[in-house]
């Protein structure tokens with residue numbers, strides 16, 4: 001193994017990255033700011049700011065029309081994907097929190113994309129098991145409880161259209177993923193990453209974006 005080419009992400013460099021990405025829409029900006037102002041203690045759950053434009057980009061790149069999101073929180077990733085959908089596209093958004101997702105509902109309505117989002121409040125595994133058999137999903141964004149990632153994966157992969165894209169957040173889990181002494185979510189992500197690598201149904205890469213982002217294409 002040779003040296004990494006990744007520069008250290010200093011605050012200055014991070015600000016530069018944000019400044020050289022597409023700017024957030026007014027609706028995205030307002031949602032991020034509302035989340036940090038009103039839910040300060042939990043705002044760290046929000047998908048990283050630079051991932052909003054990335055998710056929009058991936059929806060446009062793939063031409064996705066049928067999206068499933070697992071882990072909605074206040075709806076930033078949902079909004080970012082819904083805003084990029086073509087006419088007739090939809091996002092099924094899974095979460096267990098009425099309180100957090102109510103912030104998203106308001107933002108989606110303000111942004112004019114509420115009719116593209118089907119929010120389902122229930123343990124995500126129940127929602128996923130009740131989805132039609134595949135293949136029909138074009139794009140998945142997985143960003144919920146890490147201990148269930150493998151179970152979600154096993155429900156989602158068979159429902160993916162050929163060429164469909166699974167986008168999975170936090171696959172470096174704060175850098176703890178390399179420490180075999182860590183249990184909990186870090187161990188769950190370690191097991192998940194091994195499962196993805198061994199899965200011949202997908203073509204996958206693990207990127208050093210934010211807290212680690214895996215892209216997997218259904219073959």
Ligand SMILES: C[S@@+](CC[C@H](N)C(=O)[O-])C[C@H]1O[C@@H](n2cnc3c(N)ncnc32)[C@H](O)[C@@H]1O
Pocket residue numbers: 045046047070071072073074075076077078094095096097100122123124125143144145148
């Ligand atoms: C990291 S946050 C998602 C962030 C979101 N993608 C965004 O853009 O801000 C994780 C979310 O997963 C939800 N969650 C946790 N366990 C869940 C479960 N068993 N079923 C469904 N949602 C769950 C939490 O309520 C929380 O809103």
